Amino acid sequence: MEARKCNDSLVVRTSRIFPNDVNNHNTLFGGKLMSDIDMTASISAERHSRTENVTASIDSVDFLSPITPKDSVCIETFVTWTGTTSMEICAKVIAENLKTGDRKIAATAFLTFVALDKDGKPTKVPAVIPETEEEKKLFETGNERAEKRKEHRKDSTELASYFTTFKPWE
Numbered sequence: 001m002e003a004r005k006c007n008d009s010l011v012v013r014t015s016r017i018f019p020n021d022v023n024n025h026n027t028l029f030g031g032k033l034m035s036d037i038d039m040t041a042s043i044s045a046e047r048h049s050r051t052e053n054v055t056a057s058i059d060s061v062d063f064l065s066p067i068t069p070k071d072s073v074c075i076e077t078f079v080t081w082t083g084t085t086s087m088e089i090c091a092k093v094i095a096e097n098l099k100t101g102d103r104k105i106a107a108t109a110f111l112t113f114v115a116l117d118k119d120g121k122p123t124k125v126p127a128v129i130p131e132t133e134e135e136k137k138l139f140e141t142g143n144e145r146a147e148k149r150k151e152h153r154k155d156s157t158e159l160a161s162y163f164t165t166f167k168p169w170e
């Protein structure tokens, strides 16, 4: 299986903010941004693996700065690190004030996608080749984040075993 460059899975999606996208502060609704990040990242996952994929976890989302209707919002995603069947994808969100041209990093996120075969079972993914300084930094720190995800998955599975499926109103 031939390794692929980070750039091979790069997706860049730029959009405007419409009235339906904002919250009560008249800034971009966080849930809308998360949905757009997930969708953009899913294309990166498929570009890298060329298989079906599912989001296994949205590992972190940091909203660093509010995005207003005066801004364009650009989501960049690419595969930063791979395990056996999983891919870590980094999302960088850049807001640009369209009148002044000022640009800022408005949010960052890490997501994990798992490649699936025709039977819906996890299947191997190609390794990733970082080239730029940014890609190399993300690749080198990938193992550490993967270890933290493993720990988190263990804790989360254990916690879920305590949850009930009772109907709260009965």
Ligand SMILES: CC(=O)SCCNC(=O)CCNC(=O)[C@H](O)C(C)(C)COP(=O)(O)OP(=O)(O)OC[C@H]1O[C@@H](n2cnc3c(N)ncnc32)[C@H](O)[C@@H]1OP(=O)(O)O
Residues within 6 Å of the ligand: 042, 053, 054, 055, 056, 057, 082, 083, 084, 085, 086, 087, 112, 114, 122, 149, 153
């Ligand atoms: C784009 C979308 O909207 S998809 C919709 C939302 N997502 C879903 O519905 C996914 C639901 N979950 C699932 O289908 C399953 O739990 C799967 C496919 C993610 C994992 O299946 P499992 O049979 O548990 O697989 P398994 O334990 O072998 O793990 C497979 C890989 O996924 C990784 N993984 C599984 N769960 C998680 C998790 N919660 N967080 C991070 N990584 C995970 C594992 O570390 C492993 O990686 P590796 O092969 O690189 O070492």
